[in-house]
Structure formats: structure tokens, C-alpha cells
Amino acid sequence: MMLHLLKQVQIIQKTGWLVSRNFGTSLMVKGSTDDNNNKKTWYYRMEDNSKKYWRLQSDCREGVPESEWQGMLHHLSPKHGISLSVVHALQKGIDLRPSAIAGWYGNIKRKISVMDQSFKAKRVAALGYDLAAAHFLVHREGKVRFKDAQEWTQQDENGEYELTGHYSPNVFVEAIDASGIDLLYEGLESMCYLNHLKWLSVASCPNIDDWCIDRICCQYSNTLEYLDISNCVKVTEYGIAALGRLRKLKHLYLNGLDDVTNIKLLCLLLEDILPDLHIEGIQYMDPKLLHHV
Amino acid sequence: MYGPVRHLRQCLLLHKSWKINLWNSIQAGCGWRKSLQYTSRCFSDGNECPESCDVLVVGGGAIGSSIAYHLKERARGDLSVVVIERDTTYKQASTVLSLGNIRQQFSVAENIQLSMNSMKFLKEVHQRLAVEGFDPPDLQFTPRGYLFLALEDYVEQMRENFRLQMELGAEVEWLWPRELELKFPWLQVGNVAAAVLGTNNEGWFDPWSLLTLLRRKAVSLGAVYVSGAVTGLHHQVLTPADHLHNPHTTLTTAIVRLQSGEMKEVRFSTVVVAAGAWSGALGRLAGVGNGPGTLSTPIPVEPRKRYVYCVHAPDGPWDDCPIFNDYTGVHFRPERSSNKLYLCGMSPPECAEPPADDLEVDHQFFYTNIWPVLAQRVPAFENLKVHSAYAGYYDYNTFDQNLIIGFHPVFTNMCIATGLSGHGIQQSIAVGCAAMECILDGRPHSINLERFSFDRILANKPLKEKMVM
Numbered sequence: 001m002m003l004h005l006l007k008q009v010q011i012i013q014k015t016g017w018l019v020s021r022n023f024g025t026s027l028m029v030k031g032s033t034d035d036n037n038n039k040k041t042w043y044y045r046m047e048d049n050s051k052k053y054w055r056l057q058s059d060c061r062e063g064v065p066e067s068e069w070q071g072m073l074h075h076l077s078p079k080h081g082i083s084l085s086v087v088h089a090l091q092k093g094i095d096l097r098p099s100a101i102a103g104w105y106g107n108i109k110r111k112i113s114v115m116d117q118s119f120k121a122k123r124v125a126a127l128g129y130d131l132a133a134a135h136f137l138v139h140r141e142g143k144v145r146f147k148d149a150q151e152w153t154q155q156d157e158n159g160e161y162e163l164t165g166h167y168s169p170n171v172f173v174e175a176i177d178a179s180g181i182d183l184l185y186e187g188l189e190s191m192c193y194l195n196h197l198k199w200l201s202v203a204s205c206p207n208i209d210d211w212c213i214d215r216i217c218c219q220y221s222n223t224l225e226y227l228d229i230s231n232c233v234k235v236t237e238y239g240i241a242a243l244g245r246l247r248k249l250k251h252l253y254l255n256g257l258d259d260v261t262n263i264k265l266l267c268l269l270l271e272d273i274l275p276d277l278h279i280e281g282i283q284y285m286d287p288k289l290l291h292h293v
Numbered sequence: 294m295y296g297p298v299r300h301l302r303q304c305l306l307l308h309k310s311w312k313i314n315l316w317n318s319i320q321a322g323c324g325w326r327k328s329l330q331y332t333s334r335c336f337s338d339g340n341e342c343p344e345s346c347d348v349l350v351v352g353g354g355a356i357g358s359s360i361a362y363h364l365k366e367r368a369r370g371d372l373s374v375v376v377i378e379r380d381t382t383y384k385q386a387s388t389v390l391s392l393g394n395i396r397q398q399f400s401v402a403e404n405i406q407l408s409m410n411s412m413k414f415l416k417e418v419h420q421r422l423a424v425e426g427f428d429p430p431d432l433q434f435t436p437r438g439y440l441f442l443a444l445e446d447y448v449e450q451m452r453e454n455f456r457l458q459m460e461l462g463a464e465v466e467w468l469w470p471r472e473l474e475l476k477f478p479w480l481q482v483g484n485v486a487a488a489v490l491g492t493n494n495e496g497w498f499d500p501w502s503l504l505t506l507l508r509r510k511a512v513s514l515g516a517v518y519v520s521g522a523v524t525g526l527h528h529q530v531l532t533p534a535d536h537l538h539n540p541h542t543t544l545t546t547a548i549v550r551l552q553s554g555e556m557k558e559v560r561f562s563t564v565v566v567a568a569g570a571w572s573g574a575l576g577r578l579a580g581v582g583n584g585p586g587t588l589s590t591p592i593p594v595e596p597r598k599r600y601v602y603c604v605h606a607p608d609g610p611w612d613d614c615p616i617f618n619d620y621t622g623v624h625f626r627p628e629r630s631s632n633k634l635y636l637c638g639m640s641p642p643e644c645a646e647p648p649a650d651d652l653e654v655d656h657q658f659f660y661t662n663i664w665p666v667l668a669q670r671v672p673a674f675e676n677l678k679v680h681s682a683y684a685g686y687y688d689y690n691t692f693d694q695n696l697i698i699g700f701h702p703v704f705t706n707m708c709i710a711t712g713l714s715g716h717g718i719q720q721s722i723a724v725g726c727a728a729m730e731c732i733l734d735g736r737p738h739s740i741n742l743e744r745f746s747f748d749r750i751l752a753n754k755p756l757k758e759k760m761v762m
Contacts, residue, residue, distance in 0.1 A: 214436030244612025
């Protein structure tokens with residue numbers, strides 16, 4: 001178990017927190033790689049920073065001349081010197097309180113899930129955007145329904161599911177039910193460019209917050225008609241106010257979000273902006289008052 | 294110089310008695326006890342002023358606090374950081390008077406990358422800037438998007454900017470006039486030829502929250518905030534014994550006048566100029582701007598006054614209203630979700646710059662320059678009423694209105710991080726990180742900021758934003 005954890009720690013340290021999100025680059029400049037090599041760019045993208053070492057020589061041990069003092073551990077020192085992240089970690093100190101260790105472990109688990117859910121260009125290159133999103137979701141126990149299909153594609157009791165493994169045109173995802181997955185911001189990034197998505201449910205996903213709402217509004221603004229963000233406790237009034245950008249929204253489910261400040265006022269204002277909208281889960285209109293009118 | 298020496302020291306420490314080092318690092322890690330002490334002094338009067346420190350950050354606004362946070366985050370106990378801020382109420386600081394808008398729509402690639410990095414940090418702020426015993430961080434970020442309009446002549450330039458933004462990963466959308474009309478029915482398109490709308494990662498947040506969070510976290514990690522003003526900077530000229538090396542100048546001490554009136558001397562190893570609008574004046578204290586040769590070029594940052602008017606428009610657009618930027622320089626954005634209040638302003642042309650002596654508001658400026666443009670662009674704004682107004686300073690870089698980051702060529706231990714002219718709060722985190730890398734690693738390596746160094750001012754190569762403010 002310890003080895004498994006250590007291996008995961010190694011994977012994470014390779015990327016660091018400045019992982020670039022410009023995944024559009026590699027897909028857009030497909031035909032122009034020659035141009036890129038000739039063009040002298042004075043800015044460089046994050047991938048060039050993947051190897052950061054303290055000493056820049058290829059092998060520190062060879063660089064030391066013979067007459068120099070060599071310590072006892074000279075031949076045991078790592079080939080390329082100590083990576084900067086190790087130096088940083090040593091400067092920070094080791095916190096041995098139980099809460100700090102729990103926090104460290106939670107940190108590692110979160111980084112693992114971020115890496116797990118982040119956008120994979122190879123997956124999209126092999127499958128196209130819609131099928132890639134479908135594979136991504138169904139593998140993690142979500143449900144997907146394609147356009148012109150009646151049933152939902154999901155995992156059965158044995159954890160198996162049927163989805164084509166090759167790109168096929170005219171396969172579009174129309175509905176996504178991600179309520180069982182702990183979806184993160186990076187997961188929403190993996191579900192990009194779904195031009196026919198009409199139905200989305202992220203109910204009870206604990207990590208959906210205002211940034212994720214921003215992402216949903218940006219990605220599906222033209223087509224989304226049904227959105228369910230029930231029990232997403234991290235959403236605040238600023239996120240709900242930003243939902244006005246989904247121009248075709250018809251159904252909005254806000255169960256369990258009564259603690260958001262001014263939620264009733266926001267519902268009324270959303271109804272003003274989007275005329276076809278029908279909001280459920282919040283009692284913002286007293287039916288008794290309507291009877292009197 | 295400074296960086297490699299520190300690394301060498303760490304290398305020797307690692308090979309030395311690791312047991313003692315391990316014990317030291319465990320103690321440093323259990324700095325929670327120390328952090329509790331520091332949090333009680335979080336907003337203290339700052340009358341204690343240490344006599345010496347490793348890094349002296351002059352200026353405790355968003356940039357200064359961000360630099361202090363990054364330095365302390367990277368080197369907990371190894372580096373002593375002192376931040377000197379002359380006004381703990383931040384009455385005139387650009388940070389708290391700014392609108393707090395963040396966007397990725399720039400025309401210079403480094404600016405886009407700085408904004409994107411800051412945005413990535415802001416998404417994780419509740420983990421990174423959380424301090425035990427205090428409320429969880431809340432920045433009140435409202436995602437909206439920025440809308441820039443362009444006339445026929447500028448479409449080509451906007452297209453180039455758009456391509457660059459897409460290439461670097463910013464999520465922006467191009468809108469032709471017809472699409473603009475469909476998307477924003479309250480907008481009078483007129484003779485607009487094209488527009489770019491930011492669809493993701495753009496909006497506004499509360500700059501005072503960010504400042505408080507950064508400052509609190511920096512203090513809990515061990516930075517010391519001193520409330521006082523720097524009145525002098527002494528330097529010394531070091532002549533090496535051999536004839537092979539030139540004599541070089543380093544700044545050594547700062548004279549600080551504390552709030553109680555007492556004058557104190559602080560010795561430092563590196564000084565960071567993060568004084569915002571008053572960085573030019575601070576440079577002059579050191580001699581940058583009134584000396585011979587290279588020292589005759591001052592730090593070209595001066596305070597420029599900008600007005601912000603809060604207007605009430607009952608029929609105005611609310612929910613789908615982005616942060617709107619007209620090509621004339623007029624900009625507005627909704628203030629709160631429910632009150633139909635809007636914050637608007639305008640960058641005046643060079644000839645009509647208001648005097649920057651005080652923060653008095655000129656209401657006539659609104660009626661002559663801003664209202665006609667607003668009423669023409671958005672007909673619902675014809676019957677607006679000015680609710681209130683205030684003014685703030687831009688740390689205006691008179692050279693090219695962009696960041697100056699890096700060490701000064703003559704005073705080799707003076708790191709400059711200023712000149713952001715209005716887009717400082719949105720890039721503050723990334724600029725703090727870049728300054729930290731400058732001090733500890735020699736140059737900013739997460740983003741290649743060599744085009745933003747002080748050398749461009751000496752070589753007279755301005756790097757202006759094209760078309761985008």
C-alpha cells in the first residue's frame with residue numbers, strides 16, 4: 001500500500017500545480033507544426049517547464065573535478081541533483097500533527113482525482129468529443145443518453161458497459177446524469193464541446209461551486225434546457241445569478257439550496273430574464289397570494 | 294548572486310547533520326503555535342520594527358502582500374520578510390478602490406498568462422489561503438465575461454488578439470454584429486464591426502477580501518507587517534579587491550518613519566518596490582531618476598486619478614450583462630445582482646488627465662464624457678441617476694502601461710514589481726509569484742517575463758497593449 005501511494009506521489013510531482021490548461025493548442029495547430037517550429041516565440045507554454053532541477057547539468061557526479069572534495073554519499077546522490085520540489089518541501093518543514101497528516105493525505109487524494117478527471121487530448125483524438133465525454137462519464141459510474149436513443153448508457157452490476165471504442169460521426173450526447181460522480185472543475189473541462197447537450201444533472205456533487213457553474217454556462221450556453229444543481233452546497237448567490245447566460249434553459253432544479261442568500265429574489269429575477277424558465281425546489285412564490293389575485 | 298548562494302547553503306545543510314536539520318524542519322512545520330501568536334498580531338499597530346531582514350517589501354497592497362505570501366510559502370523559516378505599509382486603513386491604495394475585474398483578453402501574451410495563472414490560483418483560494426482559526430476564504434467571485442467592441446478599422450487588430458488568446462487557452466468567443474444583437478438585445482449595435490466576449494474565467498471579485506486573505510496568510514506564515522513610511526534608502530558601493538571586477542552598488546538600509554513618529558533603520562538583503570502609484574517616488578529616494586548615467590531614468594510610475602461612478606438604472610440589463618468595454622474607453626458593469634446598480638468609468642485621453650493631488654470626484658466628467666456614450670450604446674441608460682462616485686489611483690506606467698518586473702541594472706538587489714496601470718489586482722497573484730522567483734531563483738521562470746524587465750525602459754522599447762485597455 002505504501003508503494004502504491006509513493007508511486008502516486010511521484011506521478012503528481014511530475015506535473016506540479018501549474019499544469020497548463022491550453023488543451024486547445026495541440027488540437028488546433030494540427031496542420032501547422034512546421035510553422036510553429038520556424039516561428040520564434042518569445043513566450044513558452046507550461047509544458048516546457050516539466051523538468052525543473054536544481055542543477056542544470058546532465059549528471060552532477062561527472063561535473064565534479066577529481067581534486068574537489070567528495071562526500072561519503074557522493075556516489076549515492078541522485079544523478080540529476082535534487083528536484084526543486086524536494087528543496088521546497090524541506091524548507092517548509094514537516095508537520096507531524098494528526099490533522100496535518102490527514103490534510104496531507106487529503107491533498108494527495110484530491111490531486112489524484114484532479115489528474116484523473118482532467119482533459120485527455122488523446123482520448124478526444126481517438127473518439128471525438130462526444131464519445132470521449134461518454135466514456136469518461138460512464139467509466140466513473142455516470143449515465144449518458146445519446147441523441148435519438150431511448151435508454152441511458154450506464155454500468156451494469158458487473159461494472160461493464162457498451163460503448164464504441166472508435167470515433168463515429170453523428171453520435172451526439174444529449175443528456176448527462178453525473179449525480180453519482182464526485183465531479184470536479186477538471187471533470188467539467190473534459191466534457192467540453194458537446195454541442196447537442198440538453199439535459200444535465202450534477203445533483204449532490206459536493207465539489208460543484210461557482211467556478212463550475214461558470215464553466216457550465218460557458219460550455220453549454222446555446223443548447224442546455226434542463227439543469228439540476230440540487231444539493232450542491234458550494235454554490236453561492238453569485239453562481240446562481242450567472243445562470244442567466246443559459247439562454248435556452250427551461251427547467252432548473254434547486255432543491256436543498258435554501259441557504260443561499262436572497263435565493264427567492266434570484267429565482268424571480270431569473271424568471272424575468274429567461275421567459276420559459278420553470279424553477280423547482282424553492283418556494284419563492286406563495287400560492288395563497290396568487291389565489292387572491 | 295543572491296539566489297545561487299542560498300542554494301549552495303541548502304546543499305551544504307543537506308549534507309550536514311541531517312538529524313539536526315530534520316528536528317529543525319519538524320519544529321518549523323509545527324509552526325502552528327507560532328502562527329497562532331502571529332494571527333493575534335494580524336492587524337496590530339505594527340509598531341515593532343525589526344532591525345534587519347532578508348527581504349524588505351515596500352508596499353502592503355495586493356502586490357506587496359502577494360509577494361510576501363509567495364516568499365513565505367516557499368521558504369518558511371529560512372527567509373525573513375518585512376512588509377512596510379504606510380496606511381493600514383488603505384485609504385488611498387489602488388487595491389481596495391479597484392473594481393476587482395479579472396479578464397484574459399489582452400494583446401500581450403505575458404499579460405494573458407499572468408491573468409490565467411492568477412485565475413487558477415483564485416479557484417483554489419479556499420485551500421491555499423486558509424488560516425486555522427479564521428473564517429474560510431470567500432472571494433465573492435461573480436462570473437460574467439468581458440465584452441470588447443471594435444470599429445471597422447480595428448477588426449484586424451482584434452482578430453490578431455483573438456487568435457493569440459485562443460492559442461494560449463483563454464476561452465473567448467468572436468461575435469459579429471448580428472450575433473451581438475441576438476445575444477444582447479438591450480445593446481444598440483450601431484457601427485460596431487465585431488466584438489469579443491470572454492465566456493469563461495472572467496468576472497469580478499472583491500479586492501478587499503483578496504488583500505485581507507493574502508495579508509492574513511502571509512502573517513500566519515511569518516511575514517512581519519510594519520506600518521510606517523520609507524523616507525530614505527542608503528546604498529553602498531563595493532569595490533572588489535582585484536581590478537578585474539567593476540565596483541557595484543547595492544542598497545543596504547531603509548530609514549522608516551513609524552506611525553508613532555519614531556525613525557528606525559532596517560537593514561535588508563533585497564528590497565522589493567511594490568508601492569503601487571508611488572513607486573516612482575520611492576525609486577527617487579534610492580537615487581533612481583536623479584543620478585548619473587543609467588540612474589537618470591526614473592521608475593516611470595506615477596499616480597493617475599480614475600473616477601468610478603455608481604449609477605442606478607431601473608430599466609438596465611441585469612443578468613446577462615457582461616463587463617462592457619466600449620471602443621471609446623467607457624466601461625461599465627453591474628454592481629450587485631438585485632439593485633440595478635452599475636459601476637462605470639472611463640480612461641480619459643492623455644490631454645484630459647485629471648490632476649492627481651487628491652481623490653476628489655469631478656461629476657462633470659461623467660455628464661460630458663461617459664453618459665452620452667452609455668446612452669447611445671444602451672438606450673435603457675438614458676434615464677439613469679448617479680447614485681455615488683469615488684476616485685482611485687492607477688499605478689500608471691507612463692512608458693507603456695504594463696508591468697515592470699525584475700531587478701534594476703544598477704542597484705542589483707532592488708526588485709521592481711509595479712506599473713500595472715489598472716490591471717494590477719487581477720494579476721497580483723502571478724506577479725507576486727514572479728517576483729518571488731526573481732528573488733529566489735534569479736528570474737521568473739513560470740512565465741517568461743523577460744520582455745517586462747526594467748531594461749526595456751532603458752532601451753526605449755515600449756510594450757503597449759494594442760486596442761485593449
